[in-house]
Amino acid sequence: MATTVEAPMVGKILKIEKQVGDHVEEDEVVMVMEAMKMEIPIVAPVTGTLKEVKVSPGQAVEAEQALAVID
Amino acid sequence: MDTWTFGWTLALIGMGGTMLVLWILSLLILLLKKIFPHRPGQSAAKKG
Amino acid sequence: MESALISGLQGLVIGVTNLGLGHVIMILIGSGLLYLGIQKGYEPLLLVPIGFGAILVNIPLADMMENEGFLRFFYDAGVRTEVFPLLIFVGIGAMTDFQPLLENPKIILLGAAGQFGIFLTLLLALAVGFDKLDAVAVAIIGACDGPTAIYVSSKFAPHMLGAVSVAAYSYMSLVPLIQPPIMRVLTTEKERMIVMGLVKQPVSKTTKILFPIVVTIFASLLAPKGAPLIGTVMLGNLMKESGVVERLKSASENEIANIVTLLLGLCIGATMEADKFLRGQTLLVLGLGFIAICLDTAVGVLFGKLMCLATGGKINPLIGAAGISAFPMSARVVQAEGQKYNKKSYLLMHAMSANAGGQIGSVIAAAVMLSVLQGMGIVGG
Numbered sequence: 001m002a003t004t005v006e007a008p009m010v011g012k013i014l015k016i017e018k019q020v021g022d023h024v025e026e027d028e029v030v031m032v033m034e035a036m037k038m039e040i041p042i043v044a045p046v047t048g049t050l051k052e053v054k055v056s057p058g059q060a061v062e063a064e065q066a067l068a069v070i071d
Numbered sequence: 072m073d074t075w076t077f078g079w080t081l082a083l084i085g086m087g088g089t090m091l092v093l094w095i096l097s098l099l100i101l102l103l104k105k106i107f108p109h110r111p112g113q114s115a116a117k118k119g
Numbered sequence: 120m121e122s123a124l125i126s127g128l129q130g131l132v133i134g135v136t137n138l139g140l141g142h143v144i145m146i147l148i149g150s151g152l153l154y155l156g157i158q159k160g161y162e163p164l165l166l167v168p169i170g171f172g173a174i175l176v177n178i179p180l181a182d183m184m185e186n187e188g189f190l191r192f193f194y195d196a197g198v199r200t201e202v203f204p205l206l207i208f209v210g211i212g213a214m215t216d217f218q219p220l221l222e223n224p225k226i227i228l229l230g231a232a233g234q235f236g237i238f239l240t241l242l243l244a245l246a247v248g249f250d251k252l253d254a255v256a257v258a259i260i261g262a263c264d265g266p267t268a269i270y271v272s273s274k275f276a277p278h279m280l281g282a283v284s285v286a287a288y289s290y291m292s293l294v295p296l297i298q299p300p301i302m303r304v305l306t307t308e309k310e311r312m313i314v315m316g317l318v319k320q321p322v323s324k325t326t327k328i329l330f331p332i333v334v335t336i337f338a339s340l341l342a343p344k345g346a347p348l349i350g351t352v353m354l355g356n357l358m359k360e361s362g363v364v365e366r367l368k369s370a371s372e373n374e375i376a377n378i379v380t381l382l383l384g385l386c387i388g389a390t391m392e393a394d395k396f397l398r399g400q401t402l403l404v405l406g407l408g409f410i411a412i413c414l415d416t417a418v419g420v421l422f423g424k425l426m427c428l429a430t431g432g433k434i435n436p437l438i439g440a441a442g443i444s445a446f447p448m449s450a451r452v453v454q455a456e457g458q459k460y461n462k463k464s465y466l467l468m469h470a471m472s473a474n475a476g477g478q479i480g481s482v483i484a485a486a487v488m489l490s491v492l493q494g495m496g497i498v499g500g
Contacts, residue, residue, distance in 0.1 A: 008317070008465035008467075009317075009465060009467060009468050027462040027463070035467055035468075036447055036450070036451070036467060036471065037447075038447075038451050038454060038467065040454065040458075040465065040467065041458070041462075043462040043463060045463060063317050064317060072495065072497075074245050074251065075245070077245075077251050077495070077497070078241060078242050078245040078251075078254070079242070080491070080495065081238065081241060081255075081488065081491055081492070081495070082238040082239065082241055082242055083238075084487075084491050085237070085238040085241075085484065085487055085488050085491060086234075086235050086238045088341075088342070088487040088490075088491065089231045089234050089235075089480065089483055089484045089487050090228065090231040090232075091341075092231075092338055092341050092342065092483050092486075092487060093227045093228060093230060093231040093476070093479065093480055093483055094227075094228060094231075095337065095341070096224075096227060096334060096337065096338065096479070096483075097224040097225055097227045097228065098224075099333050099334075099337060100220075100221055100224035100227075100326075100330065101224055103325075103326045103329055103330065103333065104221070104224075104320070104322065104323075104326055107323045107325035107326045107329070108323060109320075109321035109322055109323040109326075110323070111321075
């Protein structure tokens with residue numbers, strides 16, 4: 001079942017740590033976002049394969065916006 | 072007034088007063104939000 | 120001719136011969152503050168002028184804090200009249216976004232709990248023998264807010280202004296070191312792991328504009344002696360939220376804040392004259408100030424636990440630590456700590472609400488304190 005990684009808050013994507021196709025463990029950092037001038041690691045909610053990355057570095061995101069899909 | 076009457080009075084009323092005033096403020100915020108609820112698109116439509 | 124040469128030369132030597140041990144120590148302390156500001160980056164905007172002011176005022180015979188001295192001029196004009204801290208408050212109001220708090224107003228109570236260190240420290244200060252008003256000045260370090268501490272101590276204990284403001288500003292920058300151990304000791308593993316969902320309560324523009332006006336009226340009515348503090352912060356915020364006086368808002372948070380910060384820092388440094396600063400009392404002030412901030416954090420976290428219980432485990436008690444005025448350092452500490460225990464925990468926005476509450480809380484606590492003092496007849500008004 002596909003799981004969406006959602007932005008936990010308003011902010012900006014700084015860097016993407018994983019490539020599409022990579023295996024990710026639960027709690028592993030998928031990307032890093034910036035909010036209130038602070039770097040916040042976004043972790044994988046489940047173990048699986050990174051199917052899709054929907055954002056790119058520098059992009060502003062809203063809370064709950066879909067960032068990536070893990071299957 | 073002796074030191075300890077002073078100290079305890081200021082400490083107790085101070086803590087209670089701070090809590091009370093901020094609690095009232097939180098109620099006022101809730102009231103403001105009730106009277107002027109957010110409508111989607113409002114920020115774009117209404118300026119100033 | 121010969122004697123004229125000698126007396127002329129004496130003018131150049133007399134400063135050195137008048138240099139006492141106290142001056143030397145204070146010059147070293149001033150240099151230490153400069154080191155912390157420049158090399159370590161602790162609040163450089165304040166520590167650089169404070170440190171330099173401390174050096175200047177301890178040069179023998181320069182008389183900068185005597186009548187007609189240039190530091191005395193700024194001190195009398197801005198600190199004794201309390202104008203400088205108030206101008207800073209306008210800038211703070213113009214910079215602060217209260218949106219996270221408006222979205223989640225219940226959290227404001229954490230901002231009250233985060234001030235309890237002030238009042239608990241008052242009792243400690245009285246216990247170790249401080250006079251009533253001196254104890255008030257020591258306690259206000261617990262507001263964890265520079266301008267509030269300066270405002271209150273310049274009113275009640277101007278001779279302690281240097282120690283109080285140095286303590287307030289240095290502990291503020293040490294918040295990331297002071298808070299985490301306390302947060303860990305007071306919470307259970309399970310509490311620290313609580314995930315708080317998004318708050319989805321958008322706030323209308325009307326509410327954001329009315330908020331500073333309503334706060335000013337109600338809070339000042341309840342604590343009239345604090346009206347200058349509350350009023351200036353809220354004026355700044357109204358200018359920001361109304362969006363119609365962009366120029367005034369920008370001047371308040373840039374030019375005015377910068378000029379006043381420079382002069383205020385110099386004046387605080389200038390209160391650090393050797394005979395006033397080099398006392399056992401100063402060490403006590405620094406020690407009690409540290410305890411005050413620890414107590415703030417502890418009570419904030421404990422109140423967070425209470426709210427956690429009351430809401431059936433929906434609130435992570437860690438955010439209670441952000442109920443102090445150190446913005447946004449404290450909220451960042453909470454985010455970092457929370458994610459240490461649960462990678463999927465994003466507390467930043469909730470902590471920001473508490474932190475904004477702490478900013479209002481510190482001003483309200485000072486206002487309440489001033490009004491209670493007035494009520495008890497300790498200060499006139």
